[in-house]
Amino acid sequence: MSLVVIVALWLPVSFSAIACDACKKQQPKLLQGITHGSGPDSNWDYLIVSAMVIITVYSAYAAIKCLVKPKEKNYQDIKNVIFN
Template identity: 70%
Template sequence: MKKHPFYLNTLLLAVAIFGAHSTAMACDACKAQQPKFLQGITHGAGPSSNWDYAVVSLMVIITVYSFYAMVKCLARPREKSHENIKNIILNP
């Protein structure tokens, strides 16, 4: 696999970050339809009921916990075998 120069990787990362930021902003029509604390963040019509907030909150909790568990298991694997896939990834 061809390795790209550092400046090219940095440039691609900067374009990705700034490009994603500009497309994530809500338009003026969507801002008017959102509740006060979601204005400027999301697109489309506002939540239709309180269940929408509950579902999104549960998804956020599950996602944050999954990310935490992934980092924890990758940083401190319990398996000490050198043939384990985690040790192969961490110690190439």
């Protein structure tokens, strides 16, 4: 069984077990049962978190893209010197 499948099946179960009953009542419907605390104070909190998620996903995509298919073709490049 693939690791991705295991994580996809495990995440919904783990999210429901994170928050206590008092915190579930304080959270907005979107976040109920996921986290402890009072929840976001304003819509700016959602905007900030959304921007951070977009930046993080793009950074991960760019890093993986550069690792999988680098554009350096020069044989004197440090990467090629190490590989050879």
